[in-house]
Amino acid sequence: MKLIRACSFAAALLVSTLSYAASITVPNFSFEDPDVVDGSATSFNTSIPGWTKYIGTGGLEVRDPLNAQYPGATGVNASLPGTADAAQSLFVGAGEGTTITSNNVVNLEANTRYLLTVAVGNPLDTEPANVRLALAMDNSILAFTTILATSIPKGTFTDFSVALDPFSPFDGKVGSPLDIQITVSPANGLGRLGDFDNVRLTTTVPEPAGGFVLTLCAAFEPPPSTTSALPFPPPLLNCLHHG
Ligand SMILES: [Ca+2]
Numbered sequence: 001m002k003l004i005r006a007c008s009f010a011a012a013l014l015v016s017t018l019s020y021a022a023s024i025t026v027p028n029f030s031f032e033d034p035d036v037v038d039g040s041a042t043s044f045n046t047s048i049p050g051w052t053k054y055i056g057t058g059g060l061e062v063r064d065p066l067n068a069q070y071p072g073a074t075g076v077n078a079s080l081p082g083t084a085d086a087a088q089s090l091f092v093g094a095g096e097g098t099t100i101t102s103n104n105v106v107n108l109e110a111n112t113r114y115l116l117t118v119a120v121g122n123p124l125d126t127e128p129a130n131v132r133l134a135l136a137m138d139n140s141i142l143a144f145t146t147i148l149a150t151s152i153p154k155g156t157f158t159d160f161s162v163a164l165d166p167f168s169p170f171d172g173k174v175g176s177p178l179d180i181q182i183t184v185s186p187a188n189g190l191g192r193l194g195d196f197d198n199v200r201l202t203t204t205v206p207e208p209a210g211g212f213v214l215t216l217c218a219a220f221e222p223p224p225s226t227t228s229a230l231p232f233p234p235p236l237l238n239c240l241h242h243g
């Protein structure tokens with residue numbers, strides 16, 4: 001019975017290990033810094049806390065939208081809808097290819113999958129630009145996704161994601177800092193602005209399954225001198241059954 005419990009424990013640990021994910025702190029992820037008055041914004045500039053413009057003719061600002069932009073957004077600290085966080089968002093002007101970055105968010109680790117998720121807004125009073133979300137290193141893009149303006153739901157914020165698959169421990173990029181990039185480009189001659197919030201970066205570390213379980217099961221095998229009257233089932237079969 002002890003072995004059954006041990007292997008069940010190993011199987012449970014295996015499941016939790018396979019689904020293990022960690023969150024990485026993204027600076028000013030919710031664009032609540034600086035706090036601006038409801039309905040106002042910082043002026044378009046080349047930087048805000050945690051974020052800077054890399055290229056392009058557009059600028060970036062923090063703003064606190066009203067009902068005219070998003071339903072329910074008017075009021076002190078009134079929450080933005082959808083997948084946004086809190087009251088303020090990042091607003092980016094879309095000169096062709098205007099790209100802003102948060103640099104050196106984390107150092108790339110081997111055997112780790114990175115998932116970037118951003119709440120992308122489409123305000124009621126302006127047309128959005130096309131958007132590209134990317135993970136980059138030294139301004140060289142490693143993974144990206146392109147979001148057409150027409151696929152961003154109106155009057156709310158909607159999550160879009162891009163994943164960076166694991167690198168081997170021998171890859172020269174391992175150990176170097178990752179950047180988050182957000183790029184906006186005019187869409188159909190209409191959409192010239194991008195609205196963003198709640199930038200999240202999570203990691204998942206896949207574990208080699210079989211070896212881990214067998215190692216734990218072997219550790220709980222009875223010693224040769226055990227005199228229990230109950231025969232122990234074969235460890236491998238038992239583990240496979242309970243896994
Ligand atoms: Ca926010």
Ligand SMILES: [Ca+2]
Binds near residue numbers: 038087
């Ligand atoms: Ca505010």
Ligand SMILES: [Ca+2]
Binds near residue numbers: 066073
């Ligand atoms: Ca507001």
